[in-house]
Amino acid sequence: MSSHVSELKTKILMKIGERVSALGFSKRPVGQSFYAQTPSGRNVIHLGFVPHDDSDVDVIVNLAIRFDSVEDLMNGYRSLSKTQKSSTATVGVELGNLLGIGQKRWNLSTDLDVDRASDDIAETLIAHGIEYFKKGGKLEDVFDILRSFGGEAETLVSIPAVRYEKILAIAAVLHRWDLLPELAESASARLKEAGDLALPRFIAFSSKIMELAPRA
Structure with missing residues (x-):
């Protein structure tokens, strides 16, 4: 240079x-x-x-x-x-x-x-x-945008698999354990439909996050 x-x-x-x-x-x-x-x-x-x-x-x-x-x-x-x-x-x-x-x-x-x-x-x-x-200053608002799976979510995090990992991590931080299974399943389905090669990595990450949920 x-x-x-x-x-x-x-x-x-x-x-x-x-x-x-x-x-x-x-x-x-x-x-x-x-x-x-x-x-x-x-x-x-x-x-x-x-x-x-x-x-x-x-x-x-x-x-x-x-x-x-x-x-x-x-x-x-x-x-x-x-x-x-x-x-x-x-x-x-x-x-x-x-x-x-x-x-x-x-x-x-x-x-x-x-x-x-x-x-x-x-x-x-x-x-x-x-x-x-x-x-984007409030985590709850960011969570709502990301889990909408809409265009605004793509603006916040452009790479799908990374975006879905963020959704699960934020859910865990906010203790929204009730939403984790549905969010993980929906994200996995979207990655599978798109033929995204990051699907195995996402599944592995989601499993680790799910393990953090309190036992009933």
Whole structure:
């Protein structure tokens, strides 16, 4: 990666940090992410970069919400390092997909591009991102959206098998043991119908979660 592209990345991270700090997020990025702590975990704004050559780079913005209780439960069954476990998120969405327009990229090749992209990203976050974090700020609400198996659920977690695992984990955290069998059966049926290769993994995960249910 050229020094020019590296400078563009650094500049937009600094500018975005200045803008999102007014929204309650950290001003300094941790890697390429900005964090806002919440009572149940944290909200995350992450900038992804796709360099094309030595002169320009695309920026992609992702939003994520982490509920520590859910991630602590799920990470107990994941082969991840301590650092990786601390960075997992419960739900997330790319900003363009949140807007319903597909992945949105901002191209940077000059300082003027950095200024324009920073303004547009900040305005989009204010108009739509903050509402996303508010809507997903309560675990019970996230659970209701995910278990609806509707389009909004797909926006929160795009990969079906992962989404279904989240549903079961959240049900366990909320002690909705009465819903577990039906949710697991419905999710398994959907994966089977789609020919999803992740079905065996999901079945194994659902069995582990079911074992946590109190004995009658």
